[in-house]
Amino acid sequence: MGKSHQAGTRAVAVVVLVSAVAGAGVASAQAYPTKPIRMLVAVPPGGPADTLARLVAPKLTESLGQIVVIDNRPGANGNIAYETAARAAPDGYTFVLAAAGVAINPSLYREVRFDPVKDFAAITQGISVPNILLVHPSVAATSLKELIVLGKTKSINFASAGNGSSGHLAVEQFKIVSGMPLAHIPYKGGGPALAELIGGQVQAMFSLALVATPQIKAGKARALAITSAQRSRVAPDVPTVAELGFPGFEVVGWFGWLAPARTPNEIVARLNADIVKVLRSPETQDRLTVLGSEPVGNTPQAFAAFVSSERDKWAKVIKQAGIKLE
Numbered sequence: 286m287g288k289s290h291q292a293g294t295r296a297v298a299v300v301v302l303v304s305a306v307a308g309a310g311v312a313s314a315q316a317y318p319t320k321p322i323r324m325l326v327a328v329p330p331g332g333p334a335d336t337l338a339r340l341v342a343p344k345l346t347e348s349l350g351q352i353v354v355i356d357n358r359p360g361a362n363g364n365i366a367y368e369t370a371a372r373a374a375p376d377g378y379t380f381v382l383a384a385a386g387v388a389i390n391p392s393l394y395r396e397v398r399f400d401p402v403k404d405f406a407a408i409t410q411g412i413s414v415p416n417i418l419l420v421h422p423s424v425a426a427t428s429l430k431e432l433i434v435l436g437k438t439k440s441i442n443f444a445s446a447g448n449g450s451s452g453h454l455a456v457e458q459f460k461i462v463s464g465m466p467l468a469h470i471p472y473k474g475g476g477p478a479l480a481e482l483i484g485g486q487v488q489a490m491f492s493l494a495l496v497a498t499p500q501i502k503a504g505k506a507r508a509l510a511i512t513s514a515q516r517s518r519v520a521p522d523v524p525t526v527a528e529l530g531f532p533g534f535e536v537v538g539w540f541g542w543l544a545p546a547r548t549p550n551e552i553v554a555r556l557n558a559d560i561v562k563v564l565r566s567p568e569t570q571d572r573l574t575v576l577g578s579e580p581v582g583n584t585p586q587a588f589a590a591f592v593s594s595e596r597d598k599w600a601k602v603i604k605q606a607g608i609k610l611e
Contacts, residue, residue: 317377317552318351325356325370325381327363333495333576334540337411338382340572344563362386362449364397371404373545377552380408380544385451387543388595392603393449394610401596406548407589408556410541411564412578415513416455416491417523419506424488429509429529432489436465443467444482444490446475448610454599455491455512455536457606462531482506493538494519495577512536519577541588557585
């Protein structure tokens with residue numbers, strides 16, 4: 286047999302093999318799903334992320350025809366769940382409901398074993414959770430402008446739910462754009478921080494709208510601004526930081542679904558369509574609004590671009606503020 290004939294035979298064999306593998310992948314994606322699916326959640330039971338997962342999972346079980354099991358994997362600010370998802374087989378049977386920390390943590394911690402862009406296939410963003418800038422009623426400022434003027438004459442203590450929380454990053458971002466000197470006091474959770482604000486031990490904080498709204502209505506805290514890009518239906522009367530003179534200022538907590546990188550596009554598209562359908566139902570939208578969040582439900586491409594932009598934005602802020610956690 287001649288060399289040219291052997292080369293031709295090998296070429297045909299390679300084409301056949303590649304076609305077979307590709308065909309198997311398509312067939313696998315078309316048959317999906319054929320067994321239970323695991324949804325990792327990067328927080329313990331309770332709270333907005335877990336509530337979102339438990340709202341979506343039963344409906345997803347109905348549409349996919351396979352049970353979607355919630356697997357809470359808290360710890361290390363979500364890194365345990367993110368690393369587990371990044372290492373999982375890219376077959377659509379494991380994905381994670383991630384928080385904003387998936388984009389922030391690589392800049393915040395010295396050792397993180399995942400890349401928020403390269404190691405995941407974006408499915409869709411679920412919700413956006415804005416922060417509200419609160420001050421204690423005793424603070425002599427009824428507007429953001431007055432607070433900044435006041436803060437340049439006397440030190441104002443800002444509480445947060447902890448180092449690396451969205452409230453902490455809002456403080457650092459606000460410090461940069463306003464030029465206002467302030468002291469950051471981290472607590473072990475948003476509850477203790479808010480309790481200290483209400484008690485008057487600290488003067489201000491960026492608190493998640495979910496927990497801030499009842500305190501505002503009760504007159505225990507004063508709202509000066511909200512950190513979403515546009516006014517939120519959660520607190521429609523509260524102006525945004527951006528409209529009060531700081532265009533582009535946006536600091537929101539958010540949650541969205543990510544699959545391991547190289548998950549077939551057909552599977553990602555199926556998960557996106559089914560999850561977005563749940564998010565857009567009136568029942569789910571009403572429930573999420575009551576929880577102080579804005580439902581999103583965007584395309585995989587839009588969510589991937591958002592994760593990338595969040596990673597880049599907070600990398601700059603964290604570097605400029607000199608924040609580093611072990």
